[in-house]
Amino acid sequence: xxxxxxxxxxxxxxxxxxxxxxxxxxxxxxxxxxxxxxxxxxxxxxxxxxxxxxxxxxxxxxxxxxxxxxxxxxxxxxxxxxxxxxxxxxxxxxxxxxxxxxxxxxxxxxxxxxxxxxxxxxxxxxxxxxxxxxxxxxxxxxxxxxxxxxxxxxxxxxxxxxxxxxxxxxxxxxxxxxxxxxxxxxxxxxxxxxxxxxxxxxxxxxxxxxxxxxxxxxxxxxxxxxxxxxxxxxxxxxxxxxx
Amino acid sequence: xxxxxxxxxxxxxxxxxxxxxxxxxxxxxxxxxxxxxxxxxxxxxxxxxxxxxxxxxxxxxxxxxxxxxxxxxxxxxxxxxxxxxxxxxxxxxxxxxxxxxxxxxxxxxxxxxxxxxxxxxxxxxxxxxxxxxxxxxxxxxxxxxxxxxxxxxxxxxxxxxxxxxxxxxxxxxxxxxxxxxxxxxxxxxxxxxxxxxxxxxxxxxxxxxxxxxxxxxxxxxxxxxxxxxxxxxxxxxxxxxxxxxxxxxxxxxxxxxxxxxxxxxxxxxxxxxxxxxxxxxxxxxxxxxxxxxxxxxxxxxxxxxxxxxxxxxxxxxxxxxxxxxxxxxxxxxxxxxxxxxxxxxxxxxxxxxxxxxxxxxxxxxxxxxxxxxxxxxxxxxxxxxx
Numbered sequence: 001x002x003x004x005x006x007x008x009x010x011x012x013x014x015x016x017x018x019x020x021x022x023x024x025x026x027x028x029x030x031x032x033x034x035x036x037x038x039x040x041x042x043x044x045x046x047x048x049x050x051x052x053x054x055x056x057x058x059x060x061x062x063x064x065x066x067x068x069x070x071x072x073x074x075x076x077x078x079x080x081x082x083x084x085x086x087x088x089x090x091x092x093x094x095x096x097x098x099x100x101x102x103x104x105x106x107x108x109x110x111x112x113x114x115x116x117x118x119x120x121x122x123x124x125x126x127x128x129x130x131x132x133x134x135x136x137x138x139x140x141x142x143x144x145x146x147x148x149x150x151x152x153x154x155x156x157x158x159x160x161x162x163x164x165x166x167x168x169x170x171x172x173x174x175x176x177x178x179x180x181x182x183x184x185x186x187x188x189x190x191x192x193x194x195x196x197x198x199x200x201x202x203x204x205x206x207x208x209x210x211x212x213x214x215x216x217x218x219x220x221x222x223x224x225x226x227x228x229x230x231x232x233x234x235x236x237x238x239x240x241x242x243x
Numbered sequence: 244x245x246x247x248x249x250x251x252x253x254x255x256x257x258x259x260x261x262x263x264x265x266x267x268x269x270x271x272x273x274x275x276x277x278x279x280x281x282x283x284x285x286x287x288x289x290x291x292x293x294x295x296x297x298x299x300x301x302x303x304x305x306x307x308x309x310x311x312x313x314x315x316x317x318x319x320x321x322x323x324x325x326x327x328x329x330x331x332x333x334x335x336x337x338x339x340x341x342x343x344x345x346x347x348x349x350x351x352x353x354x355x356x357x358x359x360x361x362x363x364x365x366x367x368x369x370x371x372x373x374x375x376x377x378x379x380x381x382x383x384x385x386x387x388x389x390x391x392x393x394x395x396x397x398x399x400x401x402x403x404x405x406x407x408x409x410x411x412x413x414x415x416x417x418x419x420x421x422x423x424x425x426x427x428x429x430x431x432x433x434x435x436x437x438x439x440x441x442x443x444x445x446x447x448x449x450x451x452x453x454x455x456x457x458x459x460x461x462x463x464x465x466x467x468x469x470x471x472x473x474x475x476x477x478x479x480x481x482x483x484x485x486x487x488x489x490x491x492x493x494x495x496x497x498x499x500x501x502x503x504x505x506x507x508x509x510x511x512x513x514x515x516x517x518x519x520x521x522x523x524x525x526x527x528x529x530x531x532x533x534x535x536x537x538x539x540x541x542x543x544x545x546x547x548x549x550x551x552x553x554x555x556x557x558x559x560x561x562x563x564x565x566x567x568x569x570x571x572x573x574x575x576x577x578x579x580x581x582x583x584x585x586x587x588x589x590x591x592x593x594x595x596x597x598x599x600x601x602x603x604x605x606x607x608x609x610x611x612x613x614x615x616x617x618x619x620x621x622x623x624x625x626x627x628x629x
Contacts, residue, residue: 069622089543111257112254117246
């Protein structure tokens with residue numbers, strides 16, 4: 001791996017996510033605390049972008065906005081040309097179901113469902129038949145190396161295995177992008193490497209665009225670009241050449 | 244099984260102790276509600292079971308005051324009257340005052356003819372009419388004290404002084420379960436014969452006349468006609484339908500009945516609070532799961548239906564168990580209450596009310612958790628600690 005320096009802006013054709021003048025603040029104690037201010041940035045197709053920065057720098061807010069689970073106060077966010085800030089709540093939920101795969105720090109699996117049922121869950125929002133849903137869920141689990149754990153409940157799996165189930169759930173609908181919020185934050189080093197390896201493969205071999213928030217420099221090293229945020233502004237951007 | 248149903252079913256079983264305790268509370272509450280409603284219904288059973296063409300004529304001053312037995316002929320002569328019989332409340336004590344059961348002195352043949360709800364065999368009837376000291380006892384009373392035909396029992400008079408001996412001629416049954424079989428009937432002519440010796444002032448008097456009218460349409464007219472016959476006499480009469488009399492009797496205890504009804508609804512309100520608290524706690528713990536579901540594309544409505552489904556399933560199971568337990572518990576209570584109730588029979592309307600209460604409790608308990616889970620932002624929900 002070698003660091004190539006500050007990135008060039010991507011050309012218009014290969015941009016998947018375009019943020020323009022995005023501002024976001026939160027109300028705390030009767031005051032609006034700005035988190036992002038007129039933030040403009042482009043994320044390429046098939047990119048693996050790591051968002052880094054100290055707590056309160058706005059990286060998780062940025063991730064939430066990109067994923068369509070939060071809305072900006074100002075500005076536009078276009079994903080594959082569609083301005084998601086203009087979508088009503090119900091349409092936004094449909095958009096997320098079709099376009100976004102979520103990977104959370106604490107996996108967020110349904111504890112009462114088996115690994116297979118958890119992975120199958122997003123597919124119930126599609127018109128697929130049960131048999132087809134099962135086949136796809138099993139395929140997704142095999143991609144993360146958990147074919148032998150399909151009937152296990154989350155409580156019967158290790159943290160690393162649970163995160164792999166969460167990755168399978170994120171990719172089972174074949175979304176445009178994956179958003180990961182500290183995906184290795186709750187894992188030991190070996191499990192973290194396994195999870196990051198899977199994410200890297202998904203990016204390289206399946207062309208998934210991944211945006212990942214992390215505090216861990218070793219995790220960020222798996223990304224193609226690393227964006228550092230400071231007080232809601234882009235501090236610097238690093239492009240990496242991965243071997 | 245749909246994904247929604249699967250999630251609901253598994254969430255119900257997720258905290259087994261909590262679900263079991265909630266279920267236990269629900270069962271107790273819905274059961275108590277059903278039993279209390281049944282008690283009130285039974286209190287009104289006499290009203291509902293009254294025969295519409297039967298009138299009761301009593302002393303207009305008070306039903307505690309008697310009427311001359313001689314009124315019988317004059318009542319019989321009123322146009323529209325088919326038959327007349329009469330009776331006296333006896334109010335005797337069997338061994339101990341706690342052994343209360345109703346006793347009536349009746350004009351045996353006419354009374355039995357006019358009360359088809361009292362079922363006696365021909366043999367018992369003949370035996371009863373043959374022996375002046377004869378008495379018939381209801382099945383429930385006979386079972387309670389072990390009375391058998393041929394037994395001699397003694398009652399200590401309270402209204403009518405002295406000890407009174409009766410020979411059990413037989414046992415009667417009720418035409419339907421609501422007919423009270425905790426009574427003892429003995430012969431009025433026996434009572435009167437003794438009173439002529441012991442207490443002349445009480446002789447030749449009756450408590451009530453029971454009047455059978457030729458047609459239900461003429462009930463009002465006949466009752467007015469009877470009372471007109473005795474207007475301005477030394478003992479004026481008040482004639483009313485058996486149903487009106489029963490309502491008047493029940494009205495004396497109305498405050499108690501209203502209290503019982505209120506208590507039964509308070510019990511439901513208490514379990515509603517308990518259930519709402521349980522569901523709120525459950526939903527609060529699962530806020531992150533609901534946020535995750537919403538993040539991956541499920542609607543707020545789906546999340547709300549998960550909570551509603553879980554609440555209604557728990558309430559329905561509790562309601563079903565309570566409904567199944569109500570008849571045996573009511574039957575046991577009827578046995579324990581001795582002769583207070585003829586039988587505590589759970590009506591279809593009570594079962595419906597129990598089922599409705601369970602569903603309403605289940606639905607209302609889910610309202611606030613549903614609103615919260617549906618409206619909480621995904622970002623805030625994901626931050627929630629389960």
